[in-house]
Amino acid sequence: xxxxxxxxxxxxxxxGLWSPNEDQKLKDYILKHGHGCWSSVPLxxxxxxxxxxxxxxxxxxxxxxxxRSAFTAEEEATIVNFHTMWGNKWSRIAMYLPxxxxxxxxxYWNTYLKKKLPEFDEYPSKYQPSSTSxxxxxxxxxxxxxxxxxxxxxxxxxxxxxxxxxSYSASPQSIINNSNDRPPLPKVLFADWLSMFSYSDQSxxxxxxxGTTTYRPELSFPSPELRQLEMVSANTTGVHxxxxxxxxxxxxxxxxxxxxxxxxxxSLISEADTGFELNHDLFFYR
DNA sequence: AAGCGCAACAACCGCCGCTTC
DNA sequence: AGAAGCGGCGGTTGTTGCGCT
Numbered sequence: 001x002x003x004x005x006x007x008x009x010x011x012x013x014x015x016g017l018w019s020p021n022e023d024q025k026l027k028d029y030i031l032k033h034g035h036g037c038w039s040s041v042p043l044x045x046x047x048x049x050x051x052x053x054x055x056x057x058x059x060x061x062x063x064x065x066x067x068r069s070a071f072t073a074e075e076e077a078t079i080v081n082f083h084t085m086w087g088n089k090w091s092r093i094a095m096y097l098p099x100x101x102x103x104x105x106x107x108y109w110n111t112y113l114k115k116k117l118p119e120f121d122e123y124p125s126k127y128q129p130s131s132t133s134x135x136x137x138x139x140x141x142x143x144x145x146x147x148x149x150x151x152x153x154x155x156x157x158x159x160x161x162x163x164x165x166x167s168y169s170a171s172p173q174s175i176i177n178n179s180n181d182r183p184p185l186p187k188v189l190f191a192d193w194l195s196m197f198s199y200s201d202q203s204x205x206x207x208x209x210x211g212t213t214t215y216r217p218e219l220s221f222p223s224p225e226l227r228q229l230e231m232v233s234a235n236t237t238g239v240h241x242x243x244x245x246x247x248x249x250x251x252x253x254x255x256x257x258x259x260x261x262x263x264x265x266x267s268l269i270s271e272a273d274t275g276f277e278l279n280h281d282l283f284f285y286r
Numbered sequence: 287a288a289g290c291g292c293a294a295c296a297a298c299c300g301c302c303g304c305t306t307c
Numbered sequence: 308a309g310a311a312g313c314g315g316c317g318g319t320t321g322t323t324g325c326g327c328t
Binding site: 052 | 293294295296297298299
Binding site for chain 1: 312313
């Protein structure tokens with residue numbers, strides 16, 4: 001199954017590494033128009049790439065908010081522990097690592113963490129205090145061997161912190177075993193997010209194309225819309241089923257039913273966190 | 287300085303699931 | 308109901324950079 005747009009221009013589709021010029025074109029286009037239908041992006045942006053390639057490039061490299069720094073010990077522990085629970089569900093794991101992409105997490109695992117297995121086995125308590133099996137017994141197996149027992153989710157959060165998430169209706173286990181596997185979060189379309197950050201210091205986005213895409217939250221202030229969303233989310237404990245679709249500033253705002261983030265997950269977020277997590281082309285409120 | 291090997295990262299490929307018609 | 312389009316995901320491969328000899 002192919003993309004009509006791309007099939008039309010298949011012969012012209014470039015492959016391989018992206019040039020700075022291509023990056024700039026893609027970035028300019030998406031920042032201005034949003035991506036919309038990915039298959040039409042290359043055509044509209046004047047790129048000889050297919051839509052998938054553009055999407056990947058945006059998600060993994062160009063989008064604002066990406067961390068380009070080395071993984072911290074906390075992030076490392078998060079990866080190890082979630083990998084224990086979920087296996088090679090990189091995108092799911094990446095959801096809990098703000099500013100990290102699934103590709104980045106995957107690469108980090110394959111090139112670095114895998115090799116640290118002996119260390120993990122030697123000091124399992126460092127990463128997996130309550131686990132009785134090797135945290136890496138499922139390597140190479142996309143299905144996690146070990147299903148978490150109740151309340152034994154142990155990352156950098158403590159049992160007491162888990163208990164503090166009692167306002168969340170689902171238990172940690174249900175979060176994991178649930179097909180959704182994570183609490184539903186408000187969804188903001190890219191265009192909305194973009195307009196929300198119009199108040200922010202956009203110099204932090206590397207709009208000059210210097211190659212460093214670093215978001216510096218300390219330099220930015222959320223717009224009123226963003227703060228409003230934050231307030232809504234902060235007060236929506238039990239406001240299940242809230243659905244608000246409206247037209248705002250020419251863009252459609254969509255909110256999914258909101259549930260509070262479990263305390264133990266929020267503890268993973270650093271103080272410098274913006275309050276939003278990029279999930280590919282969407283932002284999720286934490 | 288050049289060649290080689292390895293590690294890290296970037297990107298592609300193919301499959302799958304969801305949505306739309 | 309089924310086919311087609313599309314986005315997303317995970318595995319794999321290609322490329323680059325760096326250290327060592």
